[in-house]
Amino acid sequence: MGECQKEIVPLPQVFYQQPTLELSKALLGCLLVKETNLGMAAGYIVETEAYIGPGDKAAHSYNNRRTARTEVMFHRSGLAYTYQMHTHCLFNVVSGGEENPEAVLVRALEPRYGIELMKTRRGIQDLNNLTNGPGKLTKSLGITMEDYGSSLTLLPLYIAKGFCPESISVGKRIGIDNSGEAKDYPWRFWITNNKFVSRHQKSEYEIKSTKC
């Protein structure tokens, strides 16, 4: 409302061609946008996890498992990989390039645009509880299985430039306790001290941002 949204445009394909771990960090601070006939909803990405293909037991594509569900992971980077989990839909960014099935899970957002719409979709008023989890953010933005395989460089679902985080924390991934040694890999990234992260956890280390 009254805010200047003119500069919100999708990031180019080349953005998605960096290595998955780099992409996971680069996505922090970016704006995830979904436009529907109800309006636009968007938030800054504040938490991600990397899932690195055939060698990662926690990844759906472990051991190059190629099924109807994981098919899109084998396609080009920058596509949306949505996945139904219990009653929720989770959103991943395909990475790694053709025939290299990697992905970045977006775990939490900081609400930015369309906040009233998000509250309506979630049926709650608490801003702090709106998008602080992978299932919550998809519901807030209206991301569904219909977005499976869509390009993030095109409307209605896309990622745009946001801000540059001062510090990034690194730790173990969440919710993959049955994945053997893979559960200890430090492939979770979040913006240090951001209150919208899904879970507060001790970081293994922190990265002071030098890019942007």
Add this chain to the structure above:
DNA sequence: TACTAGATAGACT
């Protein structure tokens, strides 16, 4: 902090 129910798609036998 710990547990449990909810309620569903996809993978596999």
Add this chain to the structure above:
DNA sequence: GTCTATCTAGTAT
């Protein structure tokens, strides 16, 4: 047909 799962919300301890 059976089992598992990148989760959430609610309740009990």
